[in-house]
Amino acid sequence: MFLLLGEKVRTRSSPVGTHTCAVCKSEQVFSDHGETLWFAVFGLSLFPLEERAHYWRCENCLTAYKPRELEQPSSVPLVKDVVIYLLLGYDQQEQRPLADEICAKVTGFDFPDSEVRDLTRDIASGRLNVAELVRRYASSLNAIGKQQVIEAAFLAAYACCDIQYEDRLRINQIGSALDVGLEFVTYAIDEARRQKNYGIRRLPDIRTEV
């Protein structure tokens, strides 16, 4: 017997009342969004395989939050992780004001010096695995949040070096951990460039290869 087996993504959305949005800084209507991958036969969903996305969204600014955790958008901790991870990779971990500037410009949220120090220590010691964190928390981000993480990664790399193939590869790998395609990564980088890199300047000792 011929069975047409496959997978299907099912989305759901339901209202969860009004809450204070940390971006709008006011009471807004929120909704709960979910995306689940289902095992399907002949196009009929039989049982769920995995939850691909689950977040709460402010219906005014469309910012995604981890459900019931509305102090900051779900993208903010990942933006911080990725920026510190890249600064460490370029041996620029002393550039703490740069980490704060990138986070503030991309997300609108500060990255205080003490937090930068603590996170740098944890990531440098291997206690926090950034790729694993990005994979684990990607499901609480929507496209806006994923774009912010990639823009922040690009800006950190841009500030530290003249972007070459391997630098772009690092950004692509972050995109892959976020479960987005290369077109999305390219789009996010182009957006950052369109914003004139948010005014982020290159560190003074960067040499430009000719």
Ligand SMILES: [Zn+2]
């Ligand atoms: Zn909002």
